[in-house]
Amino acid sequence: MTALLSVDSLGVHLDGVAGAPLVDDVSFEVAEGERLGVIGESGSGKSLTALAVLRLLAHPLRATGSIRLATGEGDVEVIGARQRRLDGVRGSTVGAVFQEPLASLDPLMRIGAQLAWPLRRHRGLRGDALRRAVLDALAEVQLAAPERIARSFIHEVSGGQRQRVAIALALAAQPRLLIADEPTTALDVTVQAGVLELIQSSVAERGMSLVFISHDLPVVAGIADRVVVMRAGRVVETGETRQLLSAPREGYTRTLVAASRALDDLLPAAPLDGGRV
Numbered sequence: 484m485t486a487l488l489s490v491d492s493l494g495v496h497l498d499g500v501a502g503a504p505l506v507d508d509v510s511f512e513v514a515e516g517e518r519l520g521v522i523g524e525s526g527s528g529k530s531l532t533a534l535a536v537l538r539l540l541a542h543p544l545r546a547t548g549s550i551r552l553a554t555g556e557g558d559v560e561v562i563g564a565r566q567r568r569l570d571g572v573r574g575s576t577v578g579a580v581f582q583e584p585l586a587s588l589d590p591l592m593r594i595g596a597q598l599a600w601p602l603r604r605h606r607g608l609r610g611d612a613l614r615r616a617v618l619d620a621l622a623e624v625q626l627a628a629p630e631r632i633a634r635s636f637i638h639e640v641s642g643g644q645r646q647r648v649a650i651a652l653a654l655a656a657q658p659r660l661l662i663a664d665e666p667t668t669a670l671d672v673t674v675q676a677g678v679l680e681l682i683q684s685s686v687a688e689r690g691m692s693l694v695f696i697s698h699d700l701p702v703v704a705g706i707a708d709r710v711v712v713m714r715a716g717r718v719v720e721t722g723e724t725r726q727l728l729s730a731p732r733e734g735y736t737r738t739l740v741a742a743s744r745a746l747d748d749l750l751p752a753a754p755l756d757g758g759r760v
């Protein structure tokens with residue numbers, strides 16, 4: 484399969500600060516339709532890697548190496564690309580959902596107007612067709628009462644609804660790759676499963692590729708075909724999910740798997756009758 488995203492020897496440096504790069508010699512590929520999980524402890528460089536792919540790193544952070552995205556109109560080298568070229572790529576080739584939905588949503592703009600923007604720009608919709616597409620996009624992420632949501636500001640809807648709006652926004656320009664960076668970590672546990680299911684079904688129905696970043700191993704195991712394990716800014720191990728989790732080669736991956744199993748073993752002992760944990 485051809486690679487939609489190729490990251491080669493990516494480094495993320497903190498300009499003006501001596502020492503090892505924050506992300507060091509990271510390489511991986513994501514094929515068309517593939518779902519790649521990125522796991523690793525807090526501070527291992529997962530988010531910086533995602534931000535580099537989206538070219539959202541700001542000074543003093545600086546990326547080196549190569550990040551190639553295959554678009555409908557040839558490959559784009561993200562590091563060093565002209566801003567105009569990138570504007571075309573963001574949204575239509577790659578969309579992103581972050582831990583905190585407010586990161587991609589404007590608090591001062593009604594939700595419908597925010598969604599209309601990429602639909603107008605990337606799909607050329609206007610007037611009634613645009614209004615219908617906004618409501619369809621909200622219905623597609625299973626938000627009940629799309630008309631009301633479209634008229635609302637983001638602070639007028641719940642955390643789970645906000646993340647669904649952020650997903651609708653990321654999908655609006657029909658990207659070929661979705662980057663989801665800890666998309667359920669900040670959500671109430673009761674709505675996490677629904678948002679995960681939504682990401683999985685949206686990716687499957689659209690035949691999109693997915694980069695799913697999480698420190699939660701069972702969640703990644705359920706969603707990813709292949710996994711990249713990161714630690715201290717470097718890739719420790721990469722492999723097919725089942726293979727990597729059942730027979731990890733590296734000590735660090737074995738520790739992650741063992742910690743996750745130990746937590747799992749505790750679960751049946753937890754009170755299920757309304758007791759507090």
Ligand SMILES: Nc1ncnc2c1ncn2[C@@H]1O[C@H](COP(=O)(O)OP(=O)(O)OP(=O)(O)O)[C@@H](O)[C@H]1O
Nearest residue numbers: 497505523524525526527528529530531532544698
């Ligand atoms: N703007 C910044 N300036 C300086 N250091 C930074 C900056 N952003 C991140 N870092 C550092 O880079 C390292 C990698 O951070 P990153 O956010 O990529 O980790 P992560 O694996 O995504 O962690 P988490 O799971 O907690 O989100 C960390 O040591 C972090 O402190």
